[in-house]
Amino acid sequence: MSKQIKLKEITSMEEDFGRWFTDICVKAKLIDYSGIKGFFILRPYGYALWERIMGELDKKFKETSHENVSMPLLIPESLLQKEKDHVEGFAPECAWVTIGGSEELPERLCIRPTSETLFCQHWANIVSSWRDLPCLYNQWCSVLRWEKTTRPFLRGREFLWQEGHTIHETGEEAEEETIRMLNIYADLCENILAMPVIKGRKTDKEKFAGAVDTYTIECMMHDKKALQSGTSHYFGDGFSRAFDVKFQDRENKEAYPHQTSWGMSTRIIGGIIMTHGDNNGLILPPNIAPHQLVIVPIAAHKGGVVEKAAELEKRLKKADIRVKSDYSDNSPGWKFSEWEMMGVPLRLEIGPRDIEENACVLARRDTGEKIKLGLNNLEEEVQKVLADIQNNLYNKALKNRDENSFEANSLEELKAIIEENEGGFVKTMWCGDRECEEKVKELTGISSRCIPFEQENLGESCAICGKKAEMSIIWGLAY
RNA sequence: CCGGGUGUGGCGCAGUUGGUAGCGCGCGUGCUUUGGGAGCACGAUGCCGCAGGUUCGAGUCCUGCCACUCGGACCA
Numbered sequence: 001m002s003k004q005i006k007l008k009e010i011t012s013m014e015e016d017f018g019r020w021f022t023d024i025c026v027k028a029k030l031i032d033y034s035g036i037k038g039f040f041i042l043r044p045y046g047y048a049l050w051e052r053i054m055g056e057l058d059k060k061f062k063e064t065s066h067e068n069v070s071m072p073l074l075i076p077e078s079l080l081q082k083e084k085d086h087v088e089g090f091a092p093e094c095a096w097v098t099i100g101g102s103e104e105l106p107e108r109l110c111i112r113p114t115s116e117t118l119f120c121q122h123w124a125n126i127v128s129s130w131r132d133l134p135c136l137y138n139q140w141c142s143v144l145r146w147e148k149t150t151r152p153f154l155r156g157r158e159f160l161w162q163e164g165h166t167i168h169e170t171g172e173e174a175e176e177e178t179i180r181m182l183n184i185y186a187d188l189c190e191n192i193l194a195m196p197v198i199k200g201r202k203t204d205k206e207k208f209a210g211a212v213d214t215y216t217i218e219c220m221m222h223d224k225k226a227l228q229s230g231t232s233h234y235f236g237d238g239f240s241r242a243f244d245v246k247f248q249d250r251e252n253k254e255a256y257p258h259q260t261s262w263g264m265s266t267r268i269i270g271g272i273i274m275t276h277g278d279n280n281g282l283i284l285p286p287n288i289a290p291h292q293l294v295i296v297p298i299a300a301h302k303g304g305v306v307e308k309a310a311e312l313e314k315r316l317k318k319a320d321i322r323v324k325s326d327y328s329d330n331s332p333g334w335k336f337s338e339w340e341m342m343g344v345p346l347r348l349e350i351g352p353r354d355i356e357e358n359a360c361v362l363a364r365r366d367t368g369e370k371i372k373l374g375l376n377n378l379e380e381e382v383q384k385v386l387a388d389i390q391n392n393l394y395n396k397a398l399k400n401r402d403e404n405s406f407e408a409n410s411l412e413e414l415k416a417i418i419e420e421n422e423g424g425f426v427k428t429m430w431c432g433d434r435e436c437e438e439k440v441k442e443l444t445g446i447s448s449r450c451i452p453f454e455q456e457n458l459g460e461s462c463a464i465c466g467k468k469a470e471m472s473i474i475w476g477l478a479y
Numbered sequence: 480c481c482g483g484g485u486g487u488g489g490c491g492c493a494g495u496u497g498g499u500a501g502c503g504c505g506c507g508u509g510c511u512u513u514g515g516g517a518g519c520a521c522g523a524u525g526c527c528g529c530a531g532g533u534u535c536g537a538g539u540c541c542u543g544c545c546a547c548u549c550g551g552a553c554c555a
Contacts, residue, residue, distance in 0.1 A: 151548095
């Protein structure tokens, strides 16, 4: 039908991807800047998005028997230092509280960058028997990491997340838990956020400080860079030993529980933006959109329009569609652009002409297509279109990933592909040596994303050193 | 942390050799409009990022700092 106007307020992603991203964050009213570097304000629309993600995850956590708790904000330095790798990993980006009231504190307190240490300390107090296990805990909170470079959603000094922490009788049980939670993240990404994921294990170089194994889901963004969208860690009994968490097992012997932790943060919102957004703004998959459909009344002053709009709103809400009506006195064109910028999947226009025909106009955010629609089966039709948008967004993202996924048999080839394509995923065989990984990083600037669960045999030798290959691995530029 | 860019009404910007802070949009009120960012009229809004310094006088010159932004390094 009519042409889409170009919104000058948003820098095009071809011109400058970074600016395009921050423009959307601001123009879609997701965030505002606070006065302190790296601290962002989540505005109602941004928070609504996070609330929906929380709702989806929290439901799944509870279905799998997890309980929510709340841990302190502050960690005494001595507690943080009990696990060597962990403190080395986090110390460089800790912020410290040194004064309480007007008194200098006897020991400085770290503002939590993550809460493994607090959970361990607590468990040491309350766990004594195998009957106390497993402990399946989660907390929704914010954490603080003093990052040097900050960007909305992708890297804040303070960010909202959930951190799950569990302890189990056996390593097998803990490993199962680690994978179970990774799968919950993957399901959220694929089914709700329409983001295809690659599941895999991090290399020793890339894994979490103090973990035995770190598992990850990796998504590809519009600019062909990878975003680690959720992680799940298996700790073995290392933390338990360091923090003296012990229990008496079924044979009446002293044992150390095996531990996991897993997290997903508001960073995933950055992922949604960079997976689905376009040059007119945000595009939200219907399954996560705070408003799935916005009703824009046309010539609302004319008789019957407001009443009709209200009637349709009521009908659609009854059918469990999340509807927003815009009765503001902005012009229709202004509203169209505004809600497009905000990424609402569907717009319903209703005006005097439609009322005469017992119809309305539906406009899709993903394709720009306008559909004239009779009102009789409105609810069903809207459901159908929403489902189609959800599918379309997933398929588009998958296509982008497939078109930018490659295989390489040598370091030169790997480098050439990444340079020529300006990003993407490249799969190679790998011997498993850290040296090879570091060599790739040094020579090409790219890092390993993961050792995918879905292993492939692309040859017998490591693409970097030529020695015998042990596994396939995926490389890429990362956020 | 290194390098580039930017800070002036809410937003985008202009501001000459230093001499009374301006424009557009938005905002408020009223009327007319309404199917892709509507029109007219009247009106309100400024620690010129912050702190020092030079000067009779600083948005403008000097020093330091802060924030935003892009790229790089670093990063679980």
